[in-house]
Amino acid sequence: MITYTGKTVFNGIAIGKIAVFKKKDKQVKRHHIEDTDKEWMRFNKAKDAAIEQLKNLYDKAVAEVGSDGAAIFEVHQMMLEDMDYLDSVKNIIDTQSVNAEYAVAVTADNFYHIFASMEDAYMKERAADVKDISERVLTILSGEVSDNVLTKEPSIILADDLAPSETVQLDKSKVLAFVTVHGSTNSHTAILARTMNIPALINVLMEDYEELNGKLAIVDGFTGTLYIDPDQSTYENMKEKQEDDRKKKELLKELKDKENITIDGQRIDLFANIGSTGDLASVIQNDAGGIGLFRSEFLYLEKDHYPTEEEQFKAYKMVAENMAGKKVIIRTLDIGADKQVDYFNLEREENPAMGYRAIRICLDRTEIFKTQLRALLRASAYGNLAVMYPMIISLEEVLEVKKIVEEVKRELDAEKLPYKNIEQGIMIETPGAALISDILAQEVDFFSIGTNDLTQYTLAIDRQNTKLEKHYDPHHPAILRFIKMIADNAHQAGIWVGICGELAADSSLTETFLKMKIDELSVSPSYIYPLRKKIRETDVSKL
Template identity: 60%
Template sequence: MLEEGFNAEYAVEMAQNQFAELFAAMDDEYMRARVADIKDISRRVIRILAGIPEDGILADEPVIVAADDLTPSETVKMDKNKILAFVTARGSSNSHTAILARSMNLPALVNTGLEAGESLNGKIGVVDGFHGEFLVEPEPELLDQMIHRKNQWVADLEALEQLKGKDNAASDGRRIDIFANIGKVEDAEAALEADAGGIGLFRSEFLYLGRDSFPTEEEQFSSYKAVLEKMGDKKVIIRTLDIGADKKVDYFCLEEEENPALGYRAIRICLDRPEIFITQLRAIFRASVYGRAAIMFPMIVSVNEIRRIKEIVGQVKKALSQEGYPIKEVELGIMIETPAAALISDRLAREVDFFSIGTNDLTQYTLAVDRQNQKLESTCDTHHPAILKLIQMTVENAHRAGIWAGICGELAADTDLTETFLSMGVDELSVSPSSVLKVRKAVRDL
């Protein structure tokens, strides 16, 4: 572009627009929310190139941060000890603001349509994250009620902290493992801080996104090794890549699809393009000696898929041994996230070491409901008898075959179902780090 007469700032702007458009078109809500991150990084680079100093967000006392939206670089500058809550006019539950709020255990309201202006400065406000309300200058009686509720919430959080180191056992002796879901290497620290029993879902997509070429074996090895070393003797279940047409990655050269959720994705890509799969498997097995690794494969619908996977795994292990790399035996499991997999789980169970039930996709495929469509929220009943019946069937078939079965979807953190899952015999629940102690409490209260 310099040869064409454009400056570096313009080049950054053009690259930003290209990647922002790419992410905005993705079906996955989490990935769409990353548009704000892309724009934030680009804005910072442009300011540096243009020699414009960065503006910080400063506060001399604890405050509610109200804004149109917040970017990662803005929140990084904040003194986290002085933030009471976040309120933004735009954003989503997967926006950076919402993610930060969850990690800090702070109330947050996003996509409120709020007109955040100077008129709010200095006023008393209340953010009720439980009921989605933002109150400005509330009446004294209402303010007292809210303060009482806040104190109770803080006491509840402190009580949860006392559960660290405790067993996940009900009063009648029934117990269950509670693991954490993570999406990048840095999240392992949060899992340990939450006293998770291990990592029940390590999403490996982060290695493939936000770049213009495939991650090398060494890059992947380094990431898996870092998490395994961090977790020590705790199990880390790595899910092989779940890239697909809904997560558009240019260098995969995937064709446009009418219905990407049902299309060319996950294990279908891996088996069709084994060179991608083999690189990831080599990295995982090389890293296996640094901890307790397990591997699970997404979007399985047939026994033949598993047998082909095991053939490739065998080839990888043999090649690594011949090359002199030390490796360990790891458990091989599959995700049960399609009705087909649940219905033939008796046959699938004879081929693997464990099941992990992905309730997010299982729900949308069983109910024929797009879980990203807000108009269908009332139809997307995660407690639907059909969903629970498929989960129970899967767990029973796993146990008959002598393997364990867990749940790693959002439903795992639904404490209204904790007793149901225990009664079904579910062996493990894998949830976000912030939900680990909450679920432990639900188990121990039974």
């Protein structure tokens, strides 16, 4: 038996034979071309075909893993339209009189090294994306047909790394787990694996891994271990662990329709985070009490134009109707930082996480903001909608937002369009907002604590920088003190407070949050049942 260790992307136990995923080596040869205009047209035809493929991949990914996981294929479409990329290909074709394949290969190599040498972890990830889109164009130019059939039986997929497009095209019924030699926990492939609920390990350092094809293996996503040719004792222990995990998941389903109430009678709401209407099935299946975070920016990310009032209205109305009276909290546009939309024409920033983003854009480009508010208010007539505003740092911002909301209401009144007076809340995700939360609480109906950004800003750590993972501590006493302060200030003002960041799903802190009297936790749908179990087994009075 051989044992390897790596980083866990998603837990669980998988037992089966290994299927090694080998990328086809594209041997690109340089040819002299007489008619460079014709060659440029040939490239553009291949590029357009690649974009069409990516659109189909996006639709497939939305159906299988939701809009969050599918967003990368829109990023890839935008990268293929990037003028720097296109200018490089055209320049090589024109100045060197060479074939499109060679120009694409050189451009891909140059851009890969540029991105790979960057300090920012998010930008480093784009290096793999450049390779992925370029290989897609090369495949089309060469007339090859992609073949993603690895095996006829369910297997553990082992690869040096996997591009998002390779991941989503695999036959999910044949994938037991993912194991890659390289990769990052922040990569889009890792995000897809988590969304697909498939055990996955990355950074499993090994040599000659291609020789492991066909061997029996076990992936232990709980410990980050890969066993090759396991001995009988290990095999039996892992089978037992796998069965225990399956039984636990089945038992959790017995909690359907049960209250989120502790032994001593303290109640808390368990809501779901979603990115699009496509996530509603998972919300209902996991018995969420409502939606605590609808990331409305994905309506913008999935389009090549500003979504119209009607387009937004239909989406918000659908969610409100489907949730049948349960609360739906829609976060207004949170574009900027790592969520870029080409048609917004945002300038490149040295430090985008602290730059022009979220409510700052909305208060600057009020027509975009008012369009969204009109759609939200109109949809409120069809259910129980609430709205919250991200990245608030001052009382002045809150007052300005409320003034704009009142303007929109007057417009709707004049047009005789129905709406409800919905709850308005703000996200507390900066130290500044936390410190003045007693003042802010006087002007809003609720707080939602965004622990991802609150941790990043409080500890001065880029949460996407893999070099800083050991320093990124969401359990840091400063974070917990901020949460306690925010909760106390909210309750003193008579408003409720929730948590919608990753920390909400951290069961090791559930008792702490109950002790702080947090009113609501909003998490990915699959975490609802485990948290409900934890809550129902807790006696706050004895903590």
